[in-house]
Amino acid sequence: MSDKVPTKQKHTHDFSSDKASSLVAALEYMIDGFQAPAEYRPQLFALKQQLSALSDHSVPASIIQGIADIAVAAQRQFLELQGQNELRISQLEAEVEEMTRSLQNADQQSQASYQAAQKVGNTLERQIEDMESRIRRGGGNDNSLKSAVQQSISIVKARLEDYQEQGGQQFSQMSSQMQALSGKLTEIGSWAGEFRQALQVSQLQLQEDALTGVAGRVTFESELAQRLADENGVVLILWDVDKFRDINQHYGREAGDRTLQLVSGILQRRLRENDFIARYGRDRFVVILNESSSDAARDVAERLQAAIAEAEFHSHGRPVSLSVCGGIAAAREGDAVAELLNRATEALLGAKQQGINSLDAAD
Known part of the structure; x- marks a missing residue:
């Protein structure tokens, strides 16, 4: 009687006996797992059909070369797309910097308008005080009072006209800048939405299987x-x-x-x-x-x-x-x-x- 103790046989797979068949399976597995751009999918489908039609499991070099060509082309396209995205992001950053400078200019102009308004107010106060002083000094002389009032009013009107003209110009400049900023923001928002959708589609292709809807x-x-x-x-x-x-x-x-x-x-x-x-x-x-x-x-x-x-x-x-x-x-x-x-x-x-x-x- 043998004294050998039976041991549990492990399940192993001998790949050497069916290398050709394994190569076909590996290539099919590679094609199915390959997240290729849409324009390459008809070529991949044709290659899969050729693999499925093989009867002796011998794989022609043309099929392997075809898969390799698509992989290289897809990688090149991915790198180009990555470069384009980096360029667009750089452009976006430059536009944001430009908007920041425009907003700073608008703020400075707003401060200038405020200072101009203060200056006009101070001038008006001085003119009014001067009128009151002249009236007190003029006593009952109606002609003197009338002349003093008219002179002061003329000065005040001139100051107001200057202020209105300056304020109108500043307001027009600020309005133009704000409209330009609004247009930039709209453009950036539209681009960001398109870019976000493209990223979401790309991420879904990696994260979710398109055919079955389960995770990738x-x-x-x-x-x-x-x-x-x-x-x-x-x-x-x-x-x-x-x-x-x-x-x-x-x-x-x-x-x-x-x-x-x-x-x-x-x-x-x-x-x-x-x-x-x-x-x-x-x-x-x-x-x-x-x-x-x-x-x-x-x-x-x-x-x-x-x-x-x-x-x-x-x-x-x-x-x-x-x-x-x-x-x-x-x-x-x-x-x-x-x-x-x-x-x-x-x-x-x-x-x-x-x-x-x-x-x-x-x-």
Whole structure:
């Protein structure tokens, strides 16, 4: 009798046996995760169609070169856009400085107007005091009084006319400056609104998957990092849609898109409030559960898996069978995002080796 103690066999994946197939999958995964500008999407779609049509999994150099060309062009466009944004921000800062100087000039003119008004008031007071003095000195001489009053009034009128003319000019200048400032503010406000919308669209493309409406990869990794830092129970389930490539080939890309929408919708509706779902690749979704062990997460995973398998889906009148494989991994103390994801990926590969609609948990 052998004295060897049986050990639990770990699920591993031998990539050396299917390098070509893995390359196709990796390229498809890269294309799906590539946040390319809209003008490059038709080219990416064509490349995906070429990959899907490959029968022997050998990838022509033209496909790899095409993906590389789009990546380089998109990066160049991103850098150009970044430079344009920096230039526009610099222009905005210059305009703000100009407005600040204009406001300072307007304030100085306002102070000058106030000082001019004080000067006119002082002049009027002196003229009135002079009139009163002349009247007292004139006694009963009506001609002397009349002459004194007329002379004083003439001086006052001249001062008032000068003040009104100066005040009108200053008011006109201030009004023109304020109108110019108002126009600048309107222009800047319009530009800021457009720029804000562009940034929001760009951020949404990174943070939210456009097809399914669930979170994107960037948002998921940020959420997972935060939950790992909080040191509460965290379990990942990495899902892969079974035979997704066959669905695309046999029923068309539209059916593939509907499959992803249906699966993500079921996961969203069945998860709890504190759970989190994101798309993580072409045909993969990832779920974060607030659980302390893989066993507790398996119960949740089995219910989700059953709900997807029971879903009715037809394409062009033909029923389409849906199922998913899942890899479960519980967070360990000190885990980083990449470490936990790697274990979930290994568990998923183990589940796929077992066959469709399977689950496996990392050790």
